[in-house]
Amino acid sequence: MKAHEEFRVGKSLTLADSDAGRKPLSRGDGAADKKQVEQLASQIAELQNLLYAEHKRKLLVILQGMDTSGKDGTVKGVFGKIDPLGIQTVAFKAPTQHEKDHDFLWRIHSRTPGKGEIVIFNRSHYEDVVITRVHDWIDDAECIRRYAHIRDFERMLVETGTVVLKFFLHISKDEQKKRLEARLADPQKHWKFDMQDIEERKSWDVYQRLYQQAINETSTDHAPWYVIPADSKTHRNLAIASVVLHTMQDMQLSYPPENPALANIKIT
């Protein structure tokens, strides 16, 4: 089974049945896996050159997951070799008052990729159906409406030339405990620690239920979700890099045809 099929959400996902610790792509050797990630990341960087030169299609990568699930690490590990010219990362935080005065997709739409670009959403419009629901800022009916808005919005993006890849970085509650403890233990990681993370952790089960619902409601043929076992950082990167590379290979990117008019040009 190819990587993109291995993690792709099919008919219906039950998050609790999805083992966050499994490593189906591993060769059983951490060092070899890391080397493999490096190779995949280099290939992705090469294909990005073609995407940029072609200037036709767009790639949007959406990263979601619980706190400490490795969104930042994924950006660095999988997309770190790409020429900054052709990639942008957008880290969506709590919306400002001005952003809240508009529909929830307003600030999202404005940051979607243009032709030839890769954009990584580190958190996204999915926060607007998960965090917002956990905190009771919206009710179930509004969630259902927003799922429909998201499906329509993403279909429009796809039909206008954007490839949309959505990754849920799936970690276990135990693994999050370890990672939060590691942040507390290391003063150089304190900047990553937020007291709010402890609060949000108390709602772990509600988050899992809402993520599961959001994924099932919005995993479409045109914009599928991939649930990535993420207790292992290396294997997480291996899995995501595999899906990204496979997707970009499927796009059959190529340099625009050579321009015969340039054959006889002399630079004087």
Added chain:
Amino acid sequence: MKAHEEFRVGKSLTLADSDAGRKPLSRGDGAADKKQVEQLASQIAELQNLLYAEHKRKLLVILQGMDTSGKDGTVKGVFGKIDPLGIQTVAFKAPTQHEKDHDFLWRIHSRTPGKGEIVIFNRSHYEDVVITRVHDWIDDAECIRRYAHIRDFERMLVETGTVVLKFFLHISKDEQKKRLEARLADPQKHWKFDMQDIEERKSWDVYQRLYQQAINETSTDHAPWYVIPADSKTHRNLAIASVVLHTMQDMQLSYPPENPALANIKIT
């Protein structure tokens, strides 16, 4: 029949059967009609204060029509009394290269109103299914896709608190001839004249057919089209002002409840 029902597009519109010269709201006296427009415009301006103070809902007014159909005149005549603080007019021109690198709704979405705001689109995303099709920049299949994108987009806007009003300013081909000739005859109107207008006029019938299709495809319960007979400038404003006022009255706008905490505040 109320004004908003008089012009509202029902099941299916045939533009050729719609008389651009009729004046169903007129009292038969031009001066009286003009006075009536002034009164309606003042009432609209008053209701805008409530919309702004309420800071909850949004109003998007879309103006479309052939060249010289009176879009600029409508902005001034119907919305000219509104406090500039709470209203913005966006005149969409041919998209820039950067805008074309994104989907056609990207630049549109970014200019939609926030809470408490009125935004007037002087031309809009409907140019992207009409002009683009006339010039064969897109084909019929892409038109159909874009109609669906527009329906989804406008439904999302409505479901997130925006009232969407769409006006087609319907003039006859003879009336356009007169207005273009008037622009040519008056040096002070030359800035409004564009040689391209003469070219576009040659495609009159194609434009009419495509506008008719666009209107029929996107006139929904949540975001209806109003076809306004616009050979008479005064009656055009009378009709549009009537629909806008009726719509704003229907919104049942009111100042937020008084704040009891303010009762005992002394300014020292």
